[in-house]
Amino acid sequence: MDPTGLSRSHGKPLFKQVYDYIWNRIQRAEWTEHDKLPSVRVLAEELNVNRLTVFKAYQQLKDEKKIYVKDKSGYYVHPGISMPFDDLDYPIVSSYVQKSHLSEIHRVPAAYQFSYALIDPYLMPNRYFSEYVKEIFDLYPTVLSTYSTIQGDEELRESLALFFTNKHRLHLSQDDILITSGSQQAIDLLARMLVQPMDTVLLERPTYSAAIDIFRQQGAQIIPVDIHPYGYDLEQVELYMKQYKPRLFYLNPTFHNPTGYVVPTEQRKQLVELAERYHCFLVEDDPFREIYFDQKPPPPLFAYSTEGYVVYIRSFSKYVAPGLRIAAVCCRPSLMKHLFTVKSLADNGTPLLNQKMFLHYFKSKRLQQHIMKLQTALNIRKSIMEKELSRTNWTWDSPTGGLNLWVQLPDSIAMDMLLAKSLEQSISFVPGTICDPSKEATSWIRLSYSYINEQKLSTGMKMLIDLAEQLL
Amino acid sequence: MDPTGLSRSHGKPLFKQVYDYIWNRIQRAEWTEHDKLPSVRVLAEELNVNRLTVFKAYQQLKDEKKIYVKDKSGYYVHPGISMPFDDLDYPIVSSYVQKSHLSEIHRVPAAYQFSYALIDPYLMPNRYFSEYVKEIFDLYPTVLSTYSTIQGDEELRESLALFFTNKHRLHLSQDDILITSGSQQAIDLLARMLVQPMDTVLLERPTYSAAIDIFRQQGAQIIPVDIHPYGYDLEQVELYMKQYKPRLFYLNPTFHNPTGYVVPTEQRKQLVELAERYHCFLVEDDPFREIYFDQKPPPPLFAYSTEGYVVYIRSFSKYVAPGLRIAAVCCRPSLMKHLFTVKSLADNGTPLLNQKMFLHYFKSKRLQQHIMKLQTALNIRKSIMEKELSRTNWTWDSPTGGLNLWVQLPDSIAMDMLLAKSLEQSISFVPGTICDPSKEATSWIRLSYSYINEQKLSTGMKMLIDLAEQLL
Numbered sequence: 001m002d003p004t005g006l007s008r009s010h011g012k013p014l015f016k017q018v019y020d021y022i023w024n025r026i027q028r029a030e031w032t033e034h035d036k037l038p039s040v041r042v043l044a045e046e047l048n049v050n051r052l053t054v055f056k057a058y059q060q061l062k063d064e065k066k067i068y069v070k071d072k073s074g075y076y077v078h079p080g081i082s083m084p085f086d087d088l089d090y091p092i093v094s095s096y097v098q099k100s101h102l103s104e105i106h107r108v109p110a111a112y113q114f115s116y117a118l119i120d121p122y123l124m125p126n127r128y129f130s131e132y133v134k135e136i137f138d139l140y141p142t143v144l145s146t147y148s149t150i151q152g153d154e155e156l157r158e159s160l161a162l163f164f165t166n167k168h169r170l171h172l173s174q175d176d177i178l179i180t181s182g183s184q185q186a187i188d189l190l191a192r193m194l195v196q197p198m199d200t201v202l203l204e205r206p207t208y209s210a211a212i213d214i215f216r217q218q219g220a221q222i223i224p225v226d227i228h229p230y231g232y233d234l235e236q237v238e239l240y241m242k243q244y245k246p247r248l249f250y251l252n253p254t255f256h257n258p259t260g261y262v263v264p265t266e267q268r269k270q271l272v273e274l275a276e277r278y279h280c281f282l283v284e285d286d287p288f289r290e291i292y293f294d295q296k297p298p299p300p301l302f303a304y305s306t307e308g309y310v311v312y313i314r315s316f317s318k319y320v321a322p323g324l325r326i327a328a329v330c331c332r333p334s335l336m337k338h339l340f341t342v343k344s345l346a347d348n349g350t351p352l353l354n355q356k357m358f359l360h361y362f363k364s365k366r367l368q369q370h371i372m373k374l375q376t377a378l379n380i381r382k383s384i385m386e387k388e389l390s391r392t393n394w395t396w397d398s399p400t401g402g403l404n405l406w407v408q409l410p411d412s413i414a415m416d417m418l419l420a421k422s423l424e425q426s427i428s429f430v431p432g433t434i435c436d437p438s439k440e441a442t443s444w445i446r447l448s449y450s451y452i453n454e455q456k457l458s459t460g461m462k463m464l465i466d467l468a469e470q471l472l
Numbered sequence: 473m474d475p476t477g478l479s480r481s482h483g484k485p486l487f488k489q490v491y492d493y494i495w496n497r498i499q500r501a502e503w504t505e506h507d508k509l510p511s512v513r514v515l516a517e518e519l520n521v522n523r524l525t526v527f528k529a530y531q532q533l534k535d536e537k538k539i540y541v542k543d544k545s546g547y548y549v550h551p552g553i554s555m556p557f558d559d560l561d562y563p564i565v566s567s568y569v570q571k572s573h574l575s576e577i578h579r580v581p582a583a584y585q586f587s588y589a590l591i592d593p594y595l596m597p598n599r600y601f602s603e604y605v606k607e608i609f610d611l612y613p614t615v616l617s618t619y620s621t622i623q624g625d626e627e628l629r630e631s632l633a634l635f636f637t638n639k640h641r642l643h644l645s646q647d648d649i650l651i652t653s654g655s656q657q658a659i660d661l662l663a664r665m666l667v668q669p670m671d672t673v674l675l676e677r678p679t680y681s682a683a684i685d686i687f688r689q690q691g692a693q694i695i696p697v698d699i700h701p702y703g704y705d706l707e708q709v710e711l712y713m714k715q716y717k718p719r720l721f722y723l724n725p726t727f728h729n730p731t732g733y734v735v736p737t738e739q740r741k742q743l744v745e746l747a748e749r750y751h752c753f754l755v756e757d758d759p760f761r762e763i764y765f766d767q768k769p770p771p772p773l774f775a776y777s778t779e780g781y782v783v784y785i786r787s788f789s790k791y792v793a794p795g796l797r798i799a800a801v802c803c804r805p806s807l808m809k810h811l812f813t814v815k816s817l818a819d820n821g822t823p824l825l826n827q828k829m830f831l832h833y834f835k836s837k838r839l840q841q842h843i844m845k846l847q848t849a850l851n852i853r854k855s856i857m858e859k860e861l862s863r864t865n866w867t868w869d870s871p872t873g874g875l876n877l878w879v880q881l882p883d884s885i886a887m888d889m890l891l892a893k894s895l896e897q898s899i900s901f902v903p904g905t906i907c908d909p910s911k912e913a914t915s916w917i918r919l920s921y922s923y924i925n926e927q928k929l930s931t932g933m934k935m936l937i938d939l940a941e942q943l944l
Contacts, residue, residue, distance in 0.1 A: 049522070100812075118619070124616065126614055141602070142594070145591075145598055145795055146593050147590070181823070182819055184818070184819055185818060185819040188817060210820075322619060323614075323823055324823060325823045341572045344572035344682075345656070346657060348656045348657075351795055351796060353796070353826070354823055354825070
């Protein structure tokens with residue numbers, strides 16, 4: 001497959017941009033019916049493009065009966081074309097605003113929730129937080145009436161730097177860390193900071209669907225890089241870096257979402273070398289590192305970075321208190337000063353209370369015990385899901401960590417139908433196509449085993465399998 | 473003054489965009505020293521622009537010795553030009569990333585803090601929150617382990633809708649409200665949603681400096697609209713709307729930041745009519761409504777909106793618990809669905825704990841008592857600041873609400889020098905230029921009387937005035 005098949009459609013040709021320019025203004029009623037439009041010559045000068053480009057745009061608008069020609073003297077707005085904005089979808093908003101595919105699915109409530117890659121709230125240290133929150137207020141009496149610094153609470157960044165240095169040998173200081181409101185915000189800020197419209201971005205295929213939406217929103221051209229149980233095809237990655245000069249490669253090499261794959265150590269080193277050679281940033285998203293069932297995963301790519309091309313996103317709150325929305329971004333000073341600015345304009349800093357609450361749990365001994373408990377509980381849930389699946393001919397690679405199974409169903413099952421029928425019965429899952437930048441994974445689905453309890457998991461899976469069999 | 477004087481510099485000519493395209497790639501080392509650059513013909517085709525445009529860009533690069541010509545056969549990268557990215561400011565980041573001017577000032581700690589338009593933490597209900605936070609955890613045991621819906625907690629939106637309807641007759645349902653992490657995020661999301669590069673945006677002169685940075689970051693062309701004690705010159709506003717077809721007008725008509733002016737009722741109605749006639753959104757930021765010293769201000773512009781052109785941003789947490797970072801955006805369904813998407817990709821929703829904590833204070837009777845206490849305390853502080861100023865020949869309009877004085881100093885004082893000397897003595901203020909989209913308010917400063925206590929306020933003002941006199 002042509003890897004750019006999908007992305008070309010996002011690099012709008014210039015005449016189409018001129019078309020949009022005119023059509024936007026007609027729809028916004030800046031030019032209304034029977035208004036004379038600027039001549040080809042005038043518009044070409046105004047937009048600083050070739051006259052032929054404007055001509056081509058006008059021709060298409062004419063063909064679509066949005067404008068008409070009179071006496072060969074010029075172009076006019078067709079009557080009945082401009083509409084009040086309430087009826088319109090498109091021209092109100094910036095053309096890069098995308099659908100948020102995952103959030104559309106999550107809007108539908110479901111009892112058998114296989115679409116949330118979140119951990120069951122009942123596995124969380126709720127009671128502990130409830131008991132110790134008062135302490136936070138005693139320790140920091142004005143915690144609610146002061147802002148955090150924009151880069152994030154110093155005490156928290158110091159603890160994180162220590163943790164990264166001791167645990168992953170990342171050699172960081174607190175100045176290399178910025179706190180964001182969850183890893184979603186981290187990806188969004190980095191996209192805004194690093195990517196301009198028409199820049200090329202590499203994404204894994206499959207990948208986290210919101211990342212696809214975020215980079216599209218930023219106007220990026222996306223080139224998918226397949227991820228396999230053994231990692232990437234590095235020759236292919238090098239070829240893409242050479243050929244397309246991508247700005248960045250967003251990747252999740254440890255218990256990858258949705259497949260659960262772990263990119264091996266040797267490839268990690270080579271990837272960093274490639275990134276440095278081709279000046280391509282690696283944005284490493286690493287939220288599932290602690291959720292392993294067997295052995296500890298290899299060190300982050302960031303550990304092999306010497307020239308500063310790796311940016312590391314680490315969400316911790318996911319398995320402690322997702323409601324706090326706390327993640328850390330690590331990068332070198334040259335990037336940090338820009339990240340600081342983008343964060344400052346985006347929200348002026350993550351709330352201090354949330355940072356302090358997380359900090360004290362993070363520093364306590366309970367954290368390690370809690371993680372071990374989670375590993376056991378999630379491994380059991382994974383086994384239950386796999387046991388139910390074992391009576392089907394569906395296929396998947398059993399992951400050694402993370403929250404999801406990436407499952408291939410028989411081609412003959414109509415996935416739209418399965419999703420619709422499932423939602424009717426209060427079962428939700430993520431269709432593979434929204435995890436695929438090229439939307440080709442039509443026979444795949446992502447099933448999260450992390451959110452609902454053992455009994456529901458078993459019942460829900462039985463129902464889902466039955467539904468799929470009825471559709472065969 | 474030509475109102476577009478400033479904005480034209482942001483509407484980059486096409487040849488300059490081509491120049492940037494080439495120069496970016498050289499600086500990123502995609503093309504390195506002695507590399508042959510694409511021919512004029514090839515690049516013109518690739519970028520779909522006129523060959524002359526590319527030629528012009530190459531000529532400028534040649535004049536600047538960034539590239540050279542060899543044997544008339546083509547253009548080559550000059551040696552010693554591309555640099556490792558650590559030394560670079562510009563090409564790493566998206567060209568629209570701006571400085572965040574206000575946050576730069578706030579980075580310097582100051583004992584006599586006149587630059588924070590925030591309320592003194594010691595005037596806040598800290599003790600109350602500390603005592604009642606446990607209740608929140610009892611009421612919502614999984615508050616930390618679940619996400620809020622993306623649009624915001626339903627219970628909170630319902631309370632807000634009721635409040636808006638009863639108190640301001642805004643006729644809203646909870647579906648018309650989205651919760652953001654502070655009003656800063658609200659402005660940023662709306663800018664991303666409504667503004668494309670090259671779109672025109674009207675901003676008040678002076679205005680909230682972060683708003684200038686945000687709209688610039690979005691690539692907007694900014695046209696300033698002067699705000700006076702009596703409001704705007706509506707003929708001028710209409711002229712601008714007719715001539716520049718702005719996408720939106722961002723405004724703060726109630727105890728305006730930094731001037732404290734209140735736009736009168738009659739103008740509010742007329743503004744909404746203009747907005748509807750010229751299809752220009754009004755983004756109404758209304759954080760200071762409750763901080764009045766005399767009489768209640770007129771209703772929000774939103775109250776006069778029938779066609780949906782007004783978007784209303786209301787930050788409440790500012791005078792209750794700024795650390796919670798809670799604001800509400802109100803708009804009509806056609807816009808809400810897009811705002812939902814942008815918010816979803818930005819951070820997946822504001823933390824639930826923060827929303828629930830705010831909700832319960834908002835619903836309690838303490839809120840009204842607290843606001844009355846604040847009004848008194850802030851009015852006293854304002855008087856102290858004005859008393860100190862009365863021994864100078866500086867001028868200002870005494871505001872009837874809000875947190876700031878907008879003060880004009882004698883022209884002969886070098887403002888940069890005053891700021892530098894002040895910071896040395898741990899006094900901070902906001903220089904007027906950063907509140908002015910055209911950077912012309914060189915003799916003005918913003919002094920916030922809200923953050924430090926009476927005694928410090930008095931001492932700090934004496935010190936500042938002495939410093940200024942020494943500079944005369």
